[in-house]
Amino acid sequence: DTGVSQDPRHKITKRGQNVTFRCDPISEHNRLYWYRQTLGQGPEFLTYFQNEAQLEKSRLLSDRFSAERPKGSFSTLEIQRTEQGDSAMYLCASSLGGELFFGEGSRLTVL
Amino acid sequence: AQSVTQLGSHVSVSEGALVLLRCNYSSSVPPYLFWYVQYPNQGLQLLLKYTTGATLVKGINGFEAEFKKSETSFHLTKPSAHMSDAAEYFCAVRKAPGYEKLTFGTGTRLTIIP
Numbered sequence: 001d002t003g004v005s006q007d008p009r010h011k012i013t014k015r016g017q018n019v020t021f022r023c024d025p026i027s028e029h030n031r032l033y034w035y036r037q038t039l040g041q042g043p044e045f046l047t048y049f050q051n052e053a054q055l056e057k058s059r060l061l062s063d064r065f066s067a068e069r070p071k072g073s074f075s076t077l078e079i080q081r082t083e084q085g086d087s088a089m090y091l092c093a094s095s096l097g098g099e100l101f102f103g104e105g106s107r108l109t110v111l
Numbered sequence: 112a113q114s115v116t117q118l119g120s121h122v123s124v125s126e127g128a129l130v131l132l133r134c135n136y137s138s139s140v141p142p143y144l145f146w147y148v149q150y151p152n153q154g155l156q157l158l159l160k161y162t163t164g165a166t167l168v169k170g171i172n173g174f175e176a177e178f179k180k181s182e183t184s185f186h187l188t189k190p191s192a193h194m195s196d197a198a199e200y201f202c203a204v205r206k207a208p209g210y211e212k213l214t215f216g217t218g219t220r221l222t223i224i225p
Contacts (some may be wrong), residue, residue: 004154031211040120042201042215043155056212091154098211102147103152 002027004103006092012111013082018077021106025094032075033100034067035091036060043091049075082110113138113204117216125224130174130189132219134202137183143211144185145203146176155201161185172196197223 005024013019025032030051035043036043048066050055051072061067064082069075087110093100118133136142138221143162149153159170172195176187185202202216 033211040217042203042217043213045212045214048211050211053208093155098159099157100155102156104152104154 004094004101006103007069010107014111018080020076021090023075023092029094029096031095033093034077037089084110086110113214115204115216117202117219123222124192126162127191130192131139132187132200134185135183136204142204146187147201149199183191192223
């Protein structure tokens with residue numbers, strides 16, 4: 001199965017630490033998305049790439065958050081100086097412009 | 112801006128009974144509408160989508176939804192619930208072509224009573 005892959009699946013960190021999540025999209029999908037999902041809520045859009053270009057960023061993506069997709073393939077989402085409010089599931093999705101295919105998510109717990 | 116409202120954060124139905132999950136949307140332009148399902152510890156899976164054309168849309172696992180512009184609704188139905196339908200369901204909206212952002216509702220957790 002070559003679906004969307006996310007790593008790590010779970011991350012527990014202390015407040016103030018930096019964390020990085022990786023997303024490997026479905027091969028040849030040129031669009032890649034990051035969403036955040038907190039308990040009891042639907043996924044919230046964070047950012048979107050078309051190939052290596054980051055075309056849209058949500059206001060939710062504060063200056064502590066940065067996402068990259070350097071070669072238009074995998075993407076990383078880094079959170080600096082984590083806060084307890086960053087605890088959430090971070091979802092990655094990819095597409096060719098139609099249906100979004102989601103990974104299983106990376107769950108972040110900030111202590 | 113687009114938004115969706117899902118009425119009922121929790122819905123319980125008996126096995127074999129009708130499933131009805133409600134979704135109302137707000138959009139300044141003709142929307143694209145979606146229903147996704149999320150099983151525990153898994154990613155979201157597309158159940159069905161409405162873009163243009165026929166307003167009654169059939170999806171996977173026996174689900175269907177009807178786009179009603181006059182009611183700004185896109186309710187999800189299934190005639191006969193199965194135990195395996197227990198999951199969280201999300202309605203989502205986005206603008207017509209060329210706009211990538213999906214806006215999700217808060218979700219409805221469906222419980223099936225044996």
